[in-house]
Amino acid sequence: xxxxxxxxxxxxEPPTMWGNPFYNIEVIKQTPxxxxxxxxxxxSKLSNEFVRKSSNRNRASSNSLLHTVLSDxxxxxxxxxxxxxxxxxxxxxxxxKNESERVDFVKRYDAEFSPQLEQIxxxxxxxxxxxxxxxxxxxxxxxxxxxxQKAVENGIGTIDLSLIEITFLSTSQxxxxxxxxxxxxxxxxxxxxxxxxxNVKRPNFQKLCMAILDADKSEDTYEDTTKAKADAKExxxxxxxxxxxxMIKILTTNSFxxxxxxxxxxxxxxxxxxxxTFISKEIPKEDRFSxxxxxxxxxxxxxxxxxxxxxxxxxxxxxxxxxxxxxxPNPGLNIIRSMQLINRMFVLETHHMSKISIExxxxxxxxxxxxxxxxxxxxxxxxxxxxxxxxxxx
Numbered sequence: 001x002x003x004x005x006x007x008x009x010x011x012x013e014p015p016t017m018w019g020n021p022f023y024n025i026e027v028i029k030q031t032p033x034x035x036x037x038x039x040x041x042x043x044s045k046l047s048n049e050f051v052r053k054s055s056n057r058n059r060a061s062s063n064s065l066l067h068t069v070l071s072d073x074x075x076x077x078x079x080x081x082x083x084x085x086x087x088x089x090x091x092x093x094x095x096x097k098n099e100s101e102r103v104d105f106v107k108r109y110d111a112e113f114s115p116q117l118e119q120i121x122x123x124x125x126x127x128x129x130x131x132x133x134x135x136x137x138x139x140x141x142x143x144x145x146x147x148x149q150k151a152v153e154n155g156i157g158t159i160d161l162s163l164i165e166i167t168f169l170s171t172s173q174x175x176x177x178x179x180x181x182x183x184x185x186x187x188x189x190x191x192x193x194x195x196x197x198x199n200v201k202r203p204n205f206q207k208l209c210m211a212i213l214d215a216d217k218s219e220d221t222y223e224d225t226t227k228a229k230a231d232a233k234e235x236x237x238x239x240x241x242x243x244x245x246x247m248i249k250i251l252t253t254n255s256f257x258x259x260x261x262x263x264x265x266x267x268x269x270x271x272x273x274x275x276x277t278f279i280s281k282e283i284p285k286e287d288r289f290s291x292x293x294x295x296x297x298x299x300x301x302x303x304x305x306x307x308x309x310x311x312x313x314x315x316x317x318x319x320x321x322x323x324x325x326x327x328x329p330n331p332g333l334n335i336i337r338s339m340q341l342i343n344r345m346f347v348l349e350t351h352h353m354s355k356i357s358i359e360x361x362x363x364x365x366x367x368x369x370x371x372x373x374x375x376x377x378x379x380x381x382x383x384x385x386x387x388x389x390x391x392x393x394x
Contacts, residue, residue, distance in 0.1 A: 073109045080120060084380050087129050091384045094136040095391045098350070106137045127327045128339045128381030135343040141174070143348060145181040147340045152195050153333065162341065163209065164296045165314075168251075169303060172217045179213070202286040204244045205293040211252040218254070223261040232266040236278075243283055244293070251300050259304045275301060308352055311345065312359040318342050319375040327378045339381075346388050357389075 072093050079086040094102050110116040117137050124130040135143050144166050151162040167175060183191045190198075193213060200206040235246050250262055266275045273281070279298055285291040302310040318338040325335055345353065357368045364371065369389055376382040 072105065073112055076109060077113045086120075087133055087380055087384050088387060090133055090136055091387050092391065095388045099140055102136065103139060125327070126329065126331065128322075128342075128376070128378045129384055131336070131339050132343050132346070132381065132384055135347045140348050141177045141181050143344060144170070144174075145178050145185060147337075147344060148178065148182060148192065149186070150333070150337055150340060152192075152199065161292070161296055161299055162337065164212070164299055165303065167209075167212045168300050169307075171219070172215075175213070175217075202293060204248075204284075204286055205296065207245075208248050208251075208293060208296055211248050215252040218258075220255045221257045222255075223257050225261060225265065228258065228261040228265040229269060231262050232269045235266070236270055240282070240284055247279075247283065247297055251297070256304050259301070263301060263305050308355045308359050311349065311352060312356045312363070314341060315345055315356060316360065316364065316371070319371060322377075323375040325377060327381075342385070346385060 076086070076089050076093060079089045093105065097105065106117055118134075121130060121133045121137065124133065138146075147162050148166055166178070170178060179192055183189070193210065196206060196209045196213075200209060231246075231250055235243055235250070238246055251259060254262070263275055266278075270278060276298055279294050279301075283294050283297065286293050299310070318341045321334060321338040322342075325331075331339075345356070349356065360366075360368050360371065366374075369386060372382060372385050372389070376385065
């Protein structure tokens with residue numbers, strides 16, 4: 001009985017897809033051309049031919065996937081000399097990947113071409129598009145560490161509070177990776193703890209920052225209502241000076257589920273004011289103009305209670321900062337910080353971004369796409385963000 005692929009060459013088995021990238025070509029060469037006999041209908045022959053071609057396509061699927069990855073790197077390399085097109089190509093390729101796939105793509109590109117992607121992007125103008133491109137080739141640890149370093153440079157304890165948001169929301173493992181990355185990439189070799197001790201002079205805010213870094217974070221989803229109610233009564237009945245310490249302990253020794261339970265029990269026990277109002281009126285302020293400590297407490301409770309709402313509010317504030325900003329070689333720290341926050345959300349917030357978009361539209365009566373278009377004057381940056389919105393989240 002003749003071999004199904006034709007007569008084997010030199011007595012060997014025919015080539016397979018696993019060892020030969022040109023498998024389909026050789027199979028076609030070795031397979032006799034289809035012929036129609038009197039006993040076989042035209043319809044039957046066409047059907048058999050379709051099955052044979054489909055089978056060949058399925059056998060080559062793994063090779064086709066490899067060629068797709070390689071063509072992505074080649075496509076990006078082709079646009080290196082054109083900054084605008086290069087940014088759009090990078091956004092299109094990386095927006096459809098998770099973090100491990102993005103990192104793998106960068107490794108593949110760097111192995112095939114020179115100079116490396118990081119060097120190419122580092123030579124681009126210091127603007128929103130450049131920052132976004134750098135985020136698209138970076139790990140989440142590198143992105144968050146960069147934001148922390150900019151927060152330290154801008155003065156820890158400012159109204160931005162990126163340090164609180166990043167460290168508070170990170171898991172214990174993520175936080176350890178961030179702290180190590182911070183130390184190894186610091187220009188002075190100092191740790192984040194060292195920088196906090198050196199730069200934060202207000203005692204309560206410093207205690208809060210250090211407690212977050214030292215916290216053994218639990219991911220338990222169990223809610224102990226009895227404990228939450230007891231904690232709420234203890235905070236309400238404590239003297240003014242002790243309340244700050246008790247708030248820090250609640251936020252840094254409980255799981256998010258237990259903190260959320262505390263919020264609910266507090267609002268039931270203290271019928272006169274909710275937790276947010278209580279913090280603003282009953283917790284001692286360390287700065288009468290812009291108190292970082294009470295602002296940080298409010299932010300942390302808000303992130304636990306409704307992370308999507310808090311994140312959407314922060315995104316809109318960052319976009320508002322950029323409104324009217326015309327790109328220039330020396331953007332201010334406030335501009336850079338806002339761009340970093342926007343980029344963090346668009347690159348890392350894969351699970352919340354669609355909900356954030358809905359929250360923005362319900363609260364502001366306009367889509368996120370429209371708000372981006374209205375607030376960002378940098379044409380390339382705006383186009384890249386809109387592309388990510390259309391490809392990844394909606």
